[in-house]
Amino acid sequence: MRKESKHKILILGASGFLGGAIYKELCSYFRTFGTYNISNAVFEKNKHFFQYNIEEDDIYEILDIVKPTIIISALRGNFSKQVLIHQHLAEYVFTNKIKLLYLSSANVFDAYIKYPSYEQDKTYSNSIYGHFKIKIENMLLRLPKKQIAILRLPMVFGSQSPRVQEIIQYIKDKEPIEVFPNLIMNVTTDSKITQQIHYIINRNKFGIFHLGSNDLVHHDDFIKEIVNAFPFEEKAIYKRVYTTNDDRYLAVLPKFNKLPKHLQLYSQDIISELKI
Numbered sequence: 001m002r003k004e005s006k007h008k009i010l011i012l013g014a015s016g017f018l019g020g021a022i023y024k025e026l027c028s029y030f031r032t033f034g035t036y037n038i039s040n041a042v043f044e045k046n047k048h049f050f051q052y053n054i055e056e057d058d059i060y061e062i063l064d065i066v067k068p069t070i071i072i073s074a075l076r077g078n079f080s081k082q083v084l085i086h087q088h089l090a091e092y093v094f095t096n097k098i099k100l101l102y103l104s105s106a107n108v109f110d111a112y113i114k115y116p117s118y119e120q121d122k123t124y125s126n127s128i129y130g131h132f133k134i135k136i137e138n139m140l141l142r143l144p145k146k147q148i149a150i151l152r153l154p155m156v157f158g159s160q161s162p163r164v165q166e167i168i169q170y171i172k173d174k175e176p177i178e179v180f181p182n183l184i185m186n187v188t189t190d191s192k193i194t195q196q197i198h199y200i201i202n203r204n205k206f207g208i209f210h211l212g213s214n215d216l217v218h219h220d221d222f223i224k225e226i227v228n229a230f231p232f233e234e235k236a237i238y239k240r241v242y243t244t245n246d247d248r249y250l251a252v253l254p255k256f257n258k259l260p261k262h263l264q265l266y267s268q269d270i271i272s273e274l275k276i
């Protein structure tokens with residue numbers, strides 16, 4: 001019954017950390033399909049999953065089979081190939097009058113180090129990653145505005161996140177955990193992002209979303225709070241990395257395109273979730 005929704009959703013990168021979490025959130029409510037890259041017996045048996053490599057495969061073949069009404073792009077991989085496939089996706093979205101949700105990053109603002117950034121600020125980056133995200137964003141922002149949602153994410157934590165898993169591993173291996181004392185950022189979790197995406201789909205929201213916590217944290221303090229959320233026998237070792245002399249912001253704060261209160265978060269919510 002619940003699956004009789006009008007939407008058919010295709011998640012590019014559904015085998016990844018965020019794509020996988022989004023797939024799990026949506027698959028009971030919508031006809032949901034996904035792509036994976038590295039061969040995997042579980043996905044091969046699942047008729048809702050398609051093997052897709054941006055270096056070799058044509059995305060149109062999968063689009064023709066699935067005929068999605070919503071595409072969610074949660075891919076990684078070669079930057080110039082990603083630009084190319086998003087060009088193809090933009091054409092498909094335009095021609096078929098469907099919608100695209102794109103997972104972007106706070107790095108589209110990484111050249112503004114003195115302030116946090118809001119939805120309508122002009123993007124500006126010093127990094128290759130930030131430049132490439134801006135290039136895709138700009139291409140998508142030329143499409144009719146109701147057909148696009150750009151979701152700018154800060155660093156994503158959560159118990160299953162690669163970032164938290166890596167911290168746990170470093171402590172077990174007695175290796176130092178890198179912290180950036182000058183970095184002021186906001187943060188989020190996979191569980192909040194998936195709820196936010198579900199809402200954006202249900203309510204047909206569009207535009208640019210800044211999906212970071214309402215508060216800012218220093219990177220080193222936040223990482224230490226994460227470590228303290230777990231009952232480790234071993235003591236954590238930290239390596240302080242200073243990339244600039246002054247404080248540097250990497251934060252995407254919501255201001256103009258806000259989601260309802262229950263879909264907003266504070267950094268402490270992440271720590272509380274880890275303690276459960």
Ligand SMILES: NC(=O)c1ccc[n+]([C@@H]2O[C@H](COP(=O)([O-])OP(=O)(O)OC[C@H]3O[C@@H](n4cnc5c(N)ncnc54)[C@H](OP(=O)(O)O)[C@@H]3O)[C@@H](O)[C@H]2O)c1
Pocket residue numbers: 012013014015016017018019035036037038039052053054055073074075076077078103104105106153154155156157
């Ligand atoms: N995680 C964060 O903290 C964070 C923060 C800001 C923005 N984002 C953005 O969110 C998106 C998803 O990130 P994630 O952390 O979930 O990444 P991830 O766990 O590395 O997942 C990436 C996905 O892309 C697929 N992929 C990788 N190389 C590919 C290729 N050559 N061809 C086709 N598919 C390929 C992977 O498939 P296989 O696993 O099968 O290789 C996987 O499904 C990215 O666009 C990222 O920029 C993430």
